Amino acid sequence: MAEQVLVAEGVFTWPSDEPQLIGSHFPESGVTVFPRAGTCPKTASRVAEDVLLPRRGTLWSWTVQGFPPKNPPYIGTESPKDFEPYGVGYVQLADQVIVEGRLTVSDPAQIEIGMEMELVVVPFATDAQGREVLTYAFAPVASSPVNGVPS
C-alpha cells in the first residue's frame, strides 16, 4: 500500500473514526468560519475559538469538476486520460456555516440540493512523490430520503 499523507494538518481531525472539520468561532459576532482564521470577517474581532464542526449537513449546491485542474495548484499528477471527474459542493452544517469540499459522488443523477451528507476522509490524488494524499470530502448519507439509494 502506498504511503499516505494528509493534504494539510489542522484542517480536520485525523486519525479518527468520526473526523470533523476544524473551524473558528467568533463569540462576539456568532460567526463561524472554515478553516481556522484569526479575524472575524464580519466585525474584525480577533477573539476566536477553535470549533469542531458538525459531521452531517445538507447539500447547499454542487457541481462536477469535468476537466483535469492545472498542476499547480492541483496536487494530483494523473494524466488527462486517467482523470476522473469529481463532485464539489457546499454543505450546510446546521445553521452554523456552509463549507466547501469535494464530494465522494460525481454522477449528477445521484446528487441533489437538500440531500443529507456526512464528512469522510478519503484519498483523492497521488502526489509527485507517489504518496496517496488524503483530504476531507462529503459523502451522501445512505438513508438520505433524497438519494434513497443505500451506498
Add this chain to the structure above:
Amino acid sequence: MSDVAIVGIGIHPFGRHDLSGMEQGAVAARAAMADAGVEWSDVQYAFGGSAAAGNADTMVSMLGLTGLPFINVANGCATGGSALISAYNAIKAGAADVVMAIGFDKHPRGAFDPDPADFGLEKWYGDSGLMLTTQFFGMKIQRYMHQYGITRSTLAKVAVKNFENGSKNDNAWRRKPMSEDEVLNATMLSEPLTQYMFCSPGEGGVALVLARADQATKYTSKPVYLKSAVLRSRPFGSFEVFNSWLSPDRGDSPSVAAAKGAFEMAGVAPEEISLAQVQDTESGAEIMHMAETGLCADGEQERMIQMGETSLGGLLPINTDGGCLANGEPIGASGLRQVYESVLQLQGRAGVRQVEDATTAFTHVYGAPGISACTVLTV
C-alpha cells in the same frame, strides 16, 4: 464639478493575435485618439492596466514620452472599470480636462490557474482541486436554478444569443452562430455549464478618451456622458469565487450595491435603460447579474430569455457585442469593451447591431475576489 463625457473610443480586435498585449493596447489608444481628434500630447492623465500583459505605463514608450502622469491599475476583472472610475474622478476633481482610460491583456490558453496565496487561501485549497473559478460559477447558478426555476434551455439560449451578436461584430473573437443543441451537447465542464456556456481567457485592448462635458463638443459632435461609475467590493454574506465557507446568513453580491450606486448617482432608473452589457463569464452569470443589477426580478429571466427580450430587437438587448462569451475575456480590457460597445450604440455607430433609439446604456463587470463596477451612460 464638471460632468464627464467620453469623446473618443478605440479597440484592438479581441481573440488570438501575434501582437503583444501591450501593443494591442497601443493600437486601441491610437484609435481612441484618432476618434477624438487629439494627439497623445493633448492627454493630460492616463490610467491603465492589464492582468497578464505588463505594466500599462510602459506604453508611454510606444505613444510618446510626454511626461504625463500614468497610473497603473490592477483590480482583477474590474481593472478596466477601475481605470475608468479613476479617469472619471480625475476630471471630476479638476485634475485634468482630457484623460485616457486603457485596458489590454493577453492570457495563455485554457482556464486561469491562480495561486491560492494571492487570494488569502491556504495551500491545501489549491492542492485538493478546489481552486477553479469554473466550480464557483457552476455552483452559483446551480443554486440559483434550484431557487428560481431557471432551466438548462435558458442557460443555452444566453450563449446562443451572445454568439449570434458576436457574429455581427467584426471585433469579436467567436463569430460563428451556434444552435441551442450544440451548446447543450458540448463537453460538460462544470455542471450545469458546458464548454460553450463559458467564456475563454483571450486577448484584446480598449482605450477611451474622456473629457470635461462642457468641452466635449470640441472633440465629437455626439458626446456620450458618463453619468456614473461605481465600484464596490463584497459585503458580508456574498457568494464569491474561492470561498471555502459561506455564512448561512446570506447577503447580497457586490453587484447589487455597485448597480444601485450607479443608478442613483446617474439619477436613472433601471427601467429607463435602452441596452445593457453585463458580465457573462458564463451563461448563468448573465442571468444572475440581470437580477443583481436590478434590470429584472429574480426568476423573471426565464421568461425574458425564452421570449427573446434580451436579444437584439428585444425589449432590453443585453451584451449586444456578444459579451465575454463571443469576445473572450482579456481581463484588463473586458470592462472597457462594454463601455466601447455602449458608446457605439448611443452614437448610432453599431451598424447591423444597432439598437433603435438607444439613449441610455448600463454596463456591469464582476470578478474575483468579489468586486463589481457599473456605469450608466447617456447621450
